[in-house]
Amino acid sequence: MSATPSTILVVEDDAIIRMLIVDVLQELEFQVLEAEDGNSALALLKNNEHQIDLLMTDVGLPGMTGKALALEARELHQKLPILFASGYAEALEVPEGMGVIGKPFSIDQLRNKVKSMLVAR
Template identity: 40%
Template sequence: MARILVAEDDPSVRAFVVSALSMKGHEVVAEEDGGLAAETVDARGGQFDLLLSDIKMPVMDGIALALHVGARHPDLTILLMTGFADQRERAHGLDALIYDVIPKPFSLADLLAKVDDALHGRPVEVVSLARQALQ
């Protein structure tokens, strides 16, 4: 499966995400802030398939982390998550850099579906239309 780096400052959300992705068979490394995640991705030479990061974090937020990772490891897919509408708006300025933004709170099914979509490079709009057609 995939190697995923998770950056999330909330311990309960981080544990939920790591548990969900690990149960799905992914190799997961988790950090509690963007600064540590930046150090980890650089130390491992960008050898991750996906960066899943919260936007609002101390030390280095998810936007700064996405800019850092995008500049140094442009092949790494970036998926952001946030519970703040204003933060989602900030992320949409990075459309060329990030895959998508997952709004919090999210369900286990939503998280796994969005991660799967990002890992397989399916455009968000196509996936949404396909799901609507199946309903």
């Protein structure tokens, strides 16, 4: 791993789930930004203050779906790896360079998925 930890943007409308994911990622020594909806996430993605290395988003968000957010994020950052979290992961088809993790997931599953996506970029 490089000297600078990777930065992950977590987008999850459920505050408790978002807090748990953020806590786990921080314990794994990632920098974490968080947003509760697509519009907040896009504001962070458009802000050049942060180098975001991975977008992790819930599929079912209020206002803008996780897929719509992913498409907009890719217009801003073509090579940004995107990880969808879904309770219906097996039914989700995602474009190349995007991954899916099924809810609920373990800390190990999250760590392995995030690390594999960051290595692949």
